[in-house]
Amino acid sequence: MDLPRPLPAPDDDAGWPGCVGAALPPSAIVLPGGVAAAPRWKGAYALAFTLVDPVAFSYRGAGHSLPPGHYVYAGSAYGPGGIGARLGRHFRRDKKRHWHIDHLTASAGGMTAFAIEGGSECAILARLGALPGFGHVLAGFGSSDCAACRSHLLVWRPPA
Numbered sequence: 001m002d003l004p005r006p007l008p009a010p011d012d013d014a015g016w017p018g019c020v021g022a023a024l025p026p027s028a029i030v031l032p033g034g035v036a037a038a039p040r041w042k043g044a045y046a047l048a049f050t051l052v053d054p055v056a057f058s059y060r061g062a063g064h065s066l067p068p069g070h071y072v073y074a075g076s077a078y079g080p081g082g083i084g085a086r087l088g089r090h091f092r093r094d095k096k097r098h099w100h101i102d103h104l105t106a107s108a109g110g111m112t113a114f115a116i117e118g119g120s121e122c123a124i125l126a127r128l129g130a131l132p133g134f135g136h137v138l139a140g141f142g143s144s145d146c147a148a149c150r151s152h153l154l155v156w157r158p159p160a
């Protein structure tokens, strides 16, 4: 695995990304700014990241642009390599853009990962989506094979 890329925690707005961690089960482990300690076990993860600039990409045949802000994406890794391998990919900037999330992680100004052994990304989305400040931004993003969630990407706006 590539060496982790050191990243500062995105703490430019009060509450971020602590509000993500606070919403997750106590068993969630925090992997701030790197994957050196990422586990081999399988489960779900949340990526809390900050976009400093707008990110434009093609989505379902149309152009989309996400504005700067704080976002959280949830996914799962039950294949070979587990969460460690998956997060290693998310934290690399030079990668083939295979998934839509790759456009965002390649441009993120700061990123923190939370991992939950045996967890479900849909459960993460349900927990976060029930909290004030979190909302879906692009229907179907990351959830094309999921019937339960509107998307697997949330934006977080600090309470006014």
Ligand SMILES: [Zn+2]
Residues within 6 Å of the ligand: 121, 122, 125, 143, 146, 147, 148, 149, 151, 152
């Ligand atoms: Zn889902």
